[in-house]
Amino acid sequence: MQRSLPLLLVLAAGALALAGCGGDDSGSGSSASTGAATAPATTSTDAAAAAGGDVEVKMQAIAYSPQTITVRPGTRITWVNEDDVLHDVVSTEGERIESRLFPKGDSFSFTPTRSGLIHYVCTIHPGMEGNITVE
Numbered sequence: 001m002q003r004s005l006p007l008l009l010v011l012a013a014g015a016l017a018l019a020g021c022g023g024d025d026s027g028s029g030s031s032a033s034t035g036a037a038t039a040p041a042t043t044s045t046d047a048a049a050a051a052g053g054d055v056e057v058k059m060q061a062i063a064y065s066p067q068t069i070t071v072r073p074g075t076r077i078t079w080v081n082e083d084d085v086l087h088d089v090v091s092t093e094g095e096r097i098e099s100r101l102f103p104k105g106d107s108f109s110f111t112p113t114r115s116g117l118i119h120y121v122c123t124i125h126p127g128m129e130g131n132i133t134v135e
């Protein structure tokens with residue numbers, strides 16, 4: 001007797017409404033309109049940000065993982081070093097981030113306060129770079 005299709009449609013509509021609420025910045029973002037927000041590749045990090053939780057970036061095999069994250073202003077980002085060598089987090093573009101070099105097992109946290117793009121690097125490992133989209 002019961003049909004589940006209407007329920008699925010309601011759930012899908014709700015998900016679309018949530019996604020639209022966060023992703024539609026057609027009036028603002030003048031400098032950040034890269035179109036990357038429409039790519040489905042950032043789904044997992046978007047979900048973490050939407051849930052209001054912290055976002056964790058691992059420093060693993062001389063790389064940041066995930067290398068690119070999307071968060072909302074006010075979301076705390078924590079980098080955790082899982083390598084046997086020192087790493088740091090220093091921004092070269094956008095909001096200022098400057099951690100110390102820290103060893104395996106240690107972490108560093110930063111909370112962006114405004115929308116924009118942040119590009120950061122590890123100062124002792126060329127090519128170890130990451131990006132944060134804050135929107």
Ligand SMILES: [Cu+2]
Binds near residue numbers: 086122124
């Ligand atoms: Cu490093």
